[in-house]
Amino acid sequence: MTKANYKRIGEYIQLVDERNSGLKVKQLLGLSISKQFIPSVANIIGTDMENYKIIRKNQFACSTMQVRRDKKMPVALLQEVDQAIISQAYPIFEVKDETRLLPEYLMMWFKRSEFDREACFNAVGGVRGSLEWEDFTDMQLPIPSITKQREIIKEYHTIVNRIKLNQQLIQKLEETAQAIYKQWFVDFEFPDENGLPYKSNGGEMEESELGEIPKGWEIKSLKSICSKIGSGSTPKGGKESYHKTGISLVRSMNVYDFVFSSDDLAFLDDEQAKALDGVSLKKQDILLNITGVSVARCCIVPGFILPARVNQHVMIIRPRAEYHLSNYLLCLLCYSDNKAKLLGISQSGSTREAITKEEVDGFKIVKPNESIARSFDEKVSKILTKIEIKILNNNKLNEIQNLLLSKLATIEN
Incomplete structure (x- = not known):
């Protein structure tokens, strides 16, 4: 036009x-x-x-x-x-x-x-x-003509509705993962050796500092089961130094419960990334927001953003691979009671909402035995994979949506 x-x-x-x-x-x-x-x-x-x-x-x-x-x-x-x-x-x-x-x-x-x-x-x-x-x-x-405007709006709505549908499916998948977590690790009704709910079928329980837990399970600090807990920093020059492509820099705005958002994902050049090599991300790392209004939001690193680094507002929690606890810890940190504990920590004794490394290191959790941890990891991994596929699908739809908006300048009747 x-x-x-x-x-x-x-x-x-x-x-x-x-x-x-x-x-x-x-x-x-x-x-x-x-x-x-x-x-x-x-x-x-x-x-x-x-x-x-x-x-x-x-x-x-x-x-x-x-x-x-x-x-x-x-x-x-x-x-x-x-x-x-x-x-x-x-x-x-x-x-x-x-x-x-x-x-x-x-x-x-x-x-x-x-x-x-x-x-x-x-x-x-x-x-x-x-x-x-x-x-x-x-x-x-x-x-353009009203007829053409209606055609463009219809095409746009088709994309928007598909994005909304994927968001609804993502929410249902999140709810499913949380329901399984509650059944297994709050109600302790995980399948026993006969496939029956553990606690209601006479499974042995014992007292712990976090309350009653299945016999043989342990109370551990996050530090004791992780190979890395730490946050990064903002490159010199701040936002003005970011690039449109390169190595991903994860900020708190990218981290939501269960979901990684690529909106406004920042990028670093090789030199900037090298300065942050100590906070390089790996797949299955857990990202935890530790400052600001989004404090305590938590998700797992998706493969599609790697290689990547984090800034000072996001903490890496990397469970030891041999424990098979990444998906368990994600659900644990997103669970409402534990979320409330983290928010309580963030609001105590500080002029702004924040969680320190020492507080994350010392956060106590129930550590299940290896067989239950492995079974849960396998079960929930399928759900999280579906969530990642839906996120990727929405990323592509958002690209199409932005392309359609850009083309409005050249629309002909």
């Missing part, structure tokens, strides 16, 4: 300012930098909620503040609910005529990385680089 077919955004949108008089609307939303509406975490005690803005289905909210600093313009289209309220600091706007421009097509344009780069370039207001409303409305986009 030629530049002649590009139109000013301002020709197709208009500001909306409807206030919550009479407190008609209760649901309060916030706006994330990832261009999504999220439940608001704002402290609203004593706040006049009548002054908040109402946003309705198919209307947009955006933030034009700090665009240059964040290198993104937060903007989202409300579709999940019919109406909500949002801070009066956010401009609300809508498409003037949906027979000429579909809101979903416009939102696709806003999701393009190229849009964010242009918004960042135009953001010159204030110290942190705010985007003036007039500069935003002067930005342009190509507008």
Whole structure:
């Protein structure tokens, strides 16, 4: 599509300012930098909620503040609910005529990385680089026919729905792994030598410092069963020194419970990686976030990111291979009771949420006997392999999704 077919955004949108008089609307939303509406975490005690803005289905909210600093313009289209309220600091706007421009097509344009780069370039207001409303409305986009817009949206939805389906399957697989862990290592109903649930069929138990455990099992510190526990550092120069390809650098934003996210995965050159050789990752290593709001999130290193290093916010936990405990420790660290213990550690005696190496070293666990550990490892390994396949599938779908968004600039009628 030629530049002649590009139109000013301002020709197709208009500001909306409807206030919550009479407190008609209760649901309060916030706006994330990832261009999504999220439940608001704002402290609203004593706040006049009548002054908040109402946003309705198919209307947009955006933030034009700090665009240059964040290198993104937060903007989202409300579709999940019919109406909500949002801070009066956010401009609300809508498409003037949906027979000429579909809101979903416009939102696709806003999701393009190229849009964010242009918004960042135009953001010159204030110290942190705010985007003036007039500069935003002067930005342009190509507008094909409504028929073509519908075709593009349908294609986009097909990809998005496949990603959502994979995410749902991943969640079910996670729940399955956790259910097996609870059955075997919380309820101690793992299969005995006759294939029957151990504890309820008279399996011998004994007291320990962590409570009742099967006879012959042990209480061990993580340090005693691991060949490595340690975190890395950020290369000199920080974010500005990262590369688009090379050796992976895992940061806390990549680590979720059971799932490794490749979003915003950073890369190092050979020289930077060599300086971090001491925190090289191996397959089956466990990654544990040890600082910040994501503290205690935990996953296993997937093979597709290797070779890789970690920064100072992520800890490597490497169980000794002969114990067959990688999958067991993953489920143990993700289990709600143990997660609560880790979060308790992170919030004690510190000005910010953090877990130290000494605290991880000394974290006590129940160590099962070798035959049960091996059986659990084999059983759960199949589930985790399926999760990794679904993650890889979604990575490819995300690439296709981004390619489709990039091609909007060249779409012909």
